[in-house]
Amino acid sequence: MTGGARLVASGIDVRFARRGEPQTEALGGFDLAVERGEIVAIIGPNGCGKSTFLRVASGLLAPAAGSVTLDDAPVTAPDPAIGLVFQEPRLLPWRSVAGNVTYPLELAGWSNERRAARLGELLDLVGLADARDLRPSQLSGGMRQRAAIARALALQPRVLLLDEPFSALDALTRDRLNLEVLALWERAHPTIVIVTHSIPEAILLADRVVVMTPRPGRVAAIVPIDLPRPRSLDALDRAVVSDAAAEIRGLLGGGALAA
Amino acid sequence: MKRSAVLSVVASFAVFVLVWKAIVVIGGYPPFILPPPESVASRFVRGWADGVIAPHAWSTLVEIALGLLVGTVVGLVAGYGLARSALVERIVSPYIVAAQATPILALAPLLALWFGPGLTSKVVICALIVFFPIAVSTMVGIRSVDAGLLEMARSFRATRRQVLTTLEVPAALPSILGGLRVGVTLAVVGAIVGEWAGADRGLGVLVNLARGSLFDIPLMFATLVTIALLGIALYLVVVVLERRLVGVR
Numbered sequence: 001m002t003g004g005a006r007l008v009a010s011g012i013d014v015r016f017a018r019r020g021e022p023q024t025e026a027l028g029g030f031d032l033a034v035e036r037g038e039i040v041a042i043i044g045p046n047g048c049g050k051s052t053f054l055r056v057a058s059g060l061l062a063p064a065a066g067s068v069t070l071d072d073a074p075v076t077a078p079d080p081a082i083g084l085v086f087q088e089p090r091l092l093p094w095r096s097v098a099g100n101v102t103y104p105l106e107l108a109g110w111s112n113e114r115r116a117a118r119l120g121e122l123l124d125l126v127g128l129a130d131a132r133d134l135r136p137s138q139l140s141g142g143m144r145q146r147a148a149i150a151r152a153l154a155l156q157p158r159v160l161l162l163d164e165p166f167s168a169l170d171a172l173t174r175d176r177l178n179l180e181v182l183a184l185w186e187r188a189h190p191t192i193v194i195v196t197h198s199i200p201e202a203i204l205l206a207d208r209v210v211v212m213t214p215r216p217g218r219v220a221a222i223v224p225i226d227l228p229r230p231r232s233l234d235a236l237d238r239a240v241v242s243d244a245a246a247e248i249r250g251l252l253g254g255g256a257l258a259a
Numbered sequence: 260m261k262r263s264a265v266l267s268v269v270a271s272f273a274v275f276v277l278v279w280k281a282i283v284v285i286g287g288y289p290p291f292i293l294p295p296p297e298s299v300a301s302r303f304v305r306g307w308a309d310g311v312i313a314p315h316a317w318s319t320l321v322e323i324a325l326g327l328l329v330g331t332v333v334g335l336v337a338g339y340g341l342a343r344s345a346l347v348e349r350i351v352s353p354y355i356v357a358a359q360a361t362p363i364l365a366l367a368p369l370l371a372l373w374f375g376p377g378l379t380s381k382v383v384i385c386a387l388i389v390f391f392p393i394a395v396s397t398m399v400g401i402r403s404v405d406a407g408l409l410e411m412a413r414s415f416r417a418t419r420r421q422v423l424t425t426l427e428v429p430a431a432l433p434s435i436l437g438g439l440r441v442g443v444t445l446a447v448v449g450a451i452v453g454e455w456a457g458a459d460r461g462l463g464v465l466v467n468l469a470r471g472s473l474f475d476i477p478l479m480f481a482t483l484v485t486i487a488l489l490g491i492a493l494y495l496v497v498v499v500l501e502r503r504l505v506g507v508r
Contacts (some may be wrong), residue, residue, distance in 0.1 A: 092409040104415040
């Protein structure tokens with residue numbers, strides 16, 4: 001990764017129409033500016049449109065109104081400068097780890113030699129060098145999600161979007177992978193937006209925690225996390241953390257979300 | 260194959276032959292109703308040695324191969340269209356189902372009339388019967404491709420063609436090969452039915468000749484054995500293909 005990019009979403013509206021049902025508004029006037037190299041966590045009630053925002057930000061979904069820009073250039077289609085990690089690993093079951101991790105390179109038309117070289121770097125980055133020839137079915141949940149992260153990093157994106165990437169994992173694996181995300185960030189300072197349900201996860205990773213309203217989702221409040229970096233799990237024991245956690249919990253449970 | 264697997268195949272074949280022989284002996288059937296296995300076996304060997312069966316088997320094999328090829332290609336394209344376009348499905352599927360529901364035996368004389376007694380009518384009949392399982396299995400396979408994987412590919416800017424070759428085809432392959440397993444055995448049926456509707460050579464013709472003008476019932480059985488072996492061989496080709504392409508997942 002080669003430094004971050006500034007990701008700005010302004011006035012995003014997304015509506016879903018299903019036949020025979022009233023139109024639902026997933027996002028209504030969602031504004032967010034994520035600075036270069038910043039880590040932002042988005043937290044909110046179920047169905048508030050967190051994942052929808054990541055789909056819009058990655059260019060997979062066109063909003064009904066509003067726009068997303070990456071360093072002032074509009075994002076209207078999937079962009080190699082943006083890497084997206086889904087909630088599920090979404091690996092191709094018939095390919096090895098190597099084949100999955102280099103899948104974006106193959107689609108982008110890289111030669112075999114360049115792919116092989118990049119593969120080595122990526123597997124080292126996520127600690128999967130020994131698993132390169134294994135199939136997804138032979139991997140643990142944590143290893144699968146590492147492979148998915150390596151795949152998202154393959155094209156050296158400047159923005160990494162993570163959609164509840166560790167929600168299906170056990171708590172210990174989750175902690176370890178969060179620390180690895182922080183280590184990845186320390187190397188090249190990409191911009192990271194992570195959607196999560198976990199307040200401790202949000203605090204551990206983020207410079208700012210964005211709390212969303214229920215549907216139609218928009219930003220209810222932004223809580224800055226004043227913890228020094230590099231961070232470790234011990235950081236979660238500090239007083240600022242419990243203050244921030246209490247504030248986020250309050251925002252999620254009460255006033256701002258009552259509307 | 261493992262040794263125990265080979266053994267069980269040999270053993271079940273031995274039981275089959277013994278039961279056959281027992282029925283002949285106990286029932287006291289004359290050879291023109293049910294010839295004993297040894298006379299069928301010797302007629303089979305002689306039929307191949309003196310070149311009576313081989314040319315017929317060859318023309319049937321050519322019909323099957325061409326019919327399978329045409330039916331599979333058309334079935335793949337149609338199955339993909341059915342899976343990805345609601346319009347195609349609405350317009351085309353009634354005709355496909357109607358064509359399939361009409362017995363091929365009833366259609367064969369008409370097709371023989373239209374396409375003549377030569378190779379073409381057999382290939383058409385074969386293709387028609389193969390088409391359905393391939394089209395349906397392709398449709399099911401393509402439809403079952405995980406939407407999450409499609410979105411993932413899109414997020415990495417896969418083109419329509421890349422989605423097809425790197426995602427849809429590999430994902431649908433087990434299902435398509437399942438359809439091909441059914442297709443090859445039906446292709447044999449199609450070729451024989453086509454030959455019965457009018458032809459001058461082929462295993463179906465030989466069955467008729469052996470029963471009729473030649474009145475060589477052991478030859479008729481030897482021909483039936485040839486047809487069965489042809490079907491088994493083709494089926495095994497698909498199984499091997501499947502192992503190669505799909506392997507362990």
